Amino acid sequence: MSLEVQSKELSSMNTLGLRSVAPTYVDYVDDEQLPELTDLVRQHDQTFVLGGGSNVVLPEQMPGLMVHVATRGIALVDETPRHWFIEAQAGENWHEFVRACLDQGWVGLENLALIPGTVGASPVQNIGAYGVELETRLEQVSAWDFHEGRLQVFSRDACNFAYRDSFFKRQPQGRWLITKVCFALPRQWEPRIDYPDLVGCRALEAKGLLQPQHVFDAVCEVRRNKLPDPAVLGNAGSFFKNPVVDAVQYQHIKAINPGLVAYEQADGTWKLAAGWLIDKAGWKGFRDGPVGVHDRQALVLVNYGGATADDIQALAGRICEDVFAKYGVALEQEPVRAGLT
Ligand SMILES: Cc1cc2nc3c(=O)[nH]c(=O)nc-3n(C[C@H](O)[C@H](O)[C@H](O)COP(=O)(O)OP(=O)(O)OC[C@H]3O[C@@H](n4cnc5c(N)ncnc54)[C@H](O)[C@@H]3O)c2cc1C
Structure with missing residues (x-):
């Protein structure tokens, strides 16, 4: 089947429900399309491959080409x-x-x-x-x-x-x-x-x-x-990875926060529960306009409706800064920011 290039509105194709448009979008449904798809990719400065959209932050306007994966079998x-x-x-x-x-x-x-x-x-x-x-x-x-x-x-x-x-x-x-x-x-x-x-x-x-x-x-x-159902409340599951710190830093944080939830790793480092850090920093249930932190899962950022990538990234940035200020721990975002080179 030959490729059909189209413009696509993507708010129903990402579980965060962010407003986003891909001006140049194709569905990949068959391996026979791969040579033609390669030619198309080479005509664009940027390409993004989209699956189910459950681990991405899509910008309002997708730069370049979007390839949506729709093969079956x-x-x-x-x-x-x-x-x-x-x-x-x-x-x-x-x-x-x-x-x-x-x-x-x-x-x-x-x-x-x-x-x-x-x-x-x-x-x-x-x-x-x-x-x-x-x-x-x-x-x-x-x-x-x-x-x-x-x-x-x-x-x-x-x-x-x-x-x-x-x-x-x-x-x-x-x-x-x-x-x-x-x-x-x-x-x-x-x-x-x-x-x-x-x-x-x-x-x-x-x-x-x-x-x-x-x-x-x-x-x-x-x-x-x-977990909140993305069909009801836009979210991308865990928004941050659980940070891993060395034993010295773990002991330091634990001494100040005896309730810290953490798991020792085989190499002697410690994986800290990011949700616990965010919760204890006071963010659970926080809301700022269309975005917020889920009221039962501090690790889950939500879109109450109409949010953009900028809204969600601004909230994520504030949480990261605060957690770093309080615990000295850098959180790493789990969902991929689409369109960044
Ligand atoms: C409610 C909820 C719960 C979740 N729970 C978990 C969990 O328990 N454990 C967990 O690990 N994750 C979890 N996730 C995250 C997510 O479900 C996974 O990361 C999932 O694998 C993403 O699949 P996707 O098709 O939606 O990928 P997308 O969000 O479409 O893409 C994610 C990344 O993969 C790339 N990609 C997608 N398809 C392809 C492809 N065919 N070839 C090359 N690159 C590709 C994209 O370019 C992007 O970089 C959860 C998400 C939600 C919303």
Whole structure:
């Protein structure tokens, strides 16, 4: 199918619901479009690849070209005594993919249920939730390089995964288009249910009754209770990463704030709960015109309606300054600021 270039209003294509227009927008629906798409990318100074729009801050006017990923397809491509290898096209909805796998008996992704967005974006920030990180289930990523005009296959190691980070997240915007992702799902199911919220699953396991579907249902229920639904209140999930500090800085902050929530890492550093820092700094429930901090989740910035990228970035900037002033900790934004070079 040949590409149709159009102007697109994007407020319903980003979960923050920010007002944004892409004057030059195309849907990528088929790999046969990649050569034509490459020509189009080369005609523009800037390109941005958009999936489900759940981890982006879109400017009012998108500069350059926007490529929206809308490919579909899920297939079992191989199996060994230990794994099923499942390949999904980048435009597949992540949650529907997790559900489809579970329906087929391909287990191991249930802790990642209900994360918004697409399969293609999942390696970009190495999505994770409830004790499972994507990298532990990923086999390889196929990505189209617009600079070279060719497809490259990345092994798990080549993706350079880290906490909410990967090779792809560190690349210039619009250079790479992830076309499909291959997952290695274990045939021997090992439930990950040590997260405090999954207490009901632990009770079932103790009785020998736990099934993957129970974990999927429990994760969905906890997420629905904890996080605001973007369809009701615009948000991008966690707006900041949990900052990691060395043991000296951790001890210093902890001495002044005994209630500090933090988790020791294998290398002796400490991951601080960014939501706790923001909450204790007094921001929970704060509202400034169309934007605010969610009244139950201090890590979630919300759009009450009509907000722009400038509104949300101004609020994020104020929170960062305040947290730094109070704790000496620099917060790092999780959603990608689209259109920045
Ligand atoms: C309510 C809510 C809860 C969330 N909970 C979690 C959570 O528990 N854990 C977690 O890790 N994240 C969470 N997120 C963040 C978000 O869901 C993930 O980061 C998700 O993977 C983003 O997918 P997307 O398709 O919407 O990507 P987009 O927002 O469209 O894009 C995000 C980034 O990926 C790039 N990108 C997208 N698709 C491609 C592609 N095919 N090829 C190359 N680059 C691409 C974009 O250019 C951009 O840089 C949450 C978000 C919301 C709104």
